[in-house]
Amino acid sequence: MKQALRDGQQDVDLVGQPPQAGEVRSHVGGEVLFFAPKPLPTAKISEGGIGESNQIIAMNDVYLDFGQSNNGKAYQVQVVQFINSVGILTMLCIFLLAAHLNGNRYGTEGMFWYYLIELMRTELFVWGLLCFTELIGWFAVVQTTWQKSRQRPIRFHRQRREVCYYPQGSDTPVIAPWEEVIAWCGTHQGFTGDAIVNNATFGMAIPTPDGKDYWVLKKPVMLVSEAQRTWEVIRCYMEEPAENWAKPAEPETTKTFENEREVNWIFFQRGPKHWFKVDFFTPYLSYPGMVGYYLFHILTFWKLPYWVSQWDQKFTMASYPPSIEAWSQPLPPEQWAQPSAELESQKAALKEHMAAGGTLATFYQANAGNKQGELSNHIECHSSK
Incomplete structure (x- = not known):
């Protein structure tokens, strides 16, 4: 990333043409809506916070570490193990059937075991393919953990109103002012060869030490509202009282599996129980559902995926150097950094604008005269919910 953000098919200049919160910039195939600098809310905050x-x-109360937790790692391992377990069971069934048919054909005692052993010994290609598939799956599991460990979480210091990040693969921390962070949601269309698909991205650009460029974090999201929520998790922590903060999700551990199994069993015992109602997310509703639930976990080696998830959490939790640990310490209230007068003025005006049914994009449009694009309509729909 040098001087411009590439989102979709066209560069969006961040240095030569600094963005403003609420600004919508069009590019080939899509738009970019900026949430910051001068971090502004994208919607009215619902009661009870973000969840x-x-x-x-x-x-x-001092800092927030923003990154990627180990949630989803257990499922990744389960997919790998399930595919390979089903493959092994399928081949064993084929070998057993072939040995049975050959044994009956010749009618000789002991021919079944002879043919079974011969098939398992001679079909080395099949076993090699299954082993190769297993290795590929576990390579993906380890690689994603390794990649995550190479990028430390971004630390947001609420009291200092500063951000600490590590450039990709670097061991040198960089500290930047919070209000100078650029955040956005970008949308663009892509062509798969058969259909046109819409893609969304959440991104942040944090100034480099010389102030001439930006370090960029980009994260694909399913919906524009997901990018908006990601931003609000960070912004609410830095700008809003504690009752509006998001709560950290519990990491995946073997205890996660034990709790899930116990809850399913309790609900299954209480009933009602059905014979033909099967739902992967609520297996306790039926007998086949519970059988499938236990069979799935047996084929995926029971607690193994959650042991791997625990390892992922420990391996990727890189420690910070003493200088950053000192920087992360709480400050006396009289030393807390305060929002800029410009930001306070914009927030007050935006809250009044939102109370009247407006949005961040229409607020910018009213103040800067920029044309509102399609992306701002997505935000407006989400904000009104």
Whole structure:
């Protein structure tokens, strides 16, 4: 990333043409809506805060570590093990059937075991393919953990109103002012060869030490509202009182599996129980559902995926150097950094604008005269919910 953000098919200049919160910039195939600098809310905050977020690694009254938790790692391992377990069972069934048919054909005692052993010994290609598939799956499991460990979480210091990040693969921390962070949601269309698909991205650009460029974090999201929520997790922590903060999601451990199994069993015992109602997410509703639930976990080696998830959590939790640990310490209230007068003025005006039914994009449009694009309509729909 040098001087411009590439989102979709066209560069969006961040240095030569600094963005403003609420600004919508069009590019070939899509748009970019900026949430910051001068971080502004994207919607009215609902009562009770934002709920849980699996992107919060650690959080207290002083700082928030934003990154990627181990949620989903157990499922990744389960997919790998399930595919290979089904493959092995399928081949064993084929070998057993072939040995049975050959044994009956010749009618000689002991021919079944002879043919079974011969098939398993001679079909080395099949066993090699299954082993190769297993290795590929576990390579993906380890590689994603390794990649995550190479990028430390971004630390947001609430009291200092500063951000600490590590450039990709670097061991040198960089600290930047919070209000200078650029955040956005970008949309663009892609062509798969058969259909046109819409893609969304959440991104942040944090100034480099010389102030001439930006370090960029980009994260694909399913919906524009997901990018909006990701931003609000960070912004609410830095700008809003504690009752509006998101809560960290519990990390995946073997205890997660034990609790889930216990809950399913309790609900199954209480009933009602059905014979033909099967739902992967609520297996306790039926007998086949519970049989499938236990069979799935047996084929995926029971607690193994959750042991791997625990390992992922420990391996990727890189420690910070003493200088950053000192920087992360709480400050006396009289030393807390305060929002800029410009930000306070914009927030007050935006809250009044939103109370009247407006949005961040229409607020910018009213103040800067920019044309509102399609992306701002997505935000407006989400904000009105």
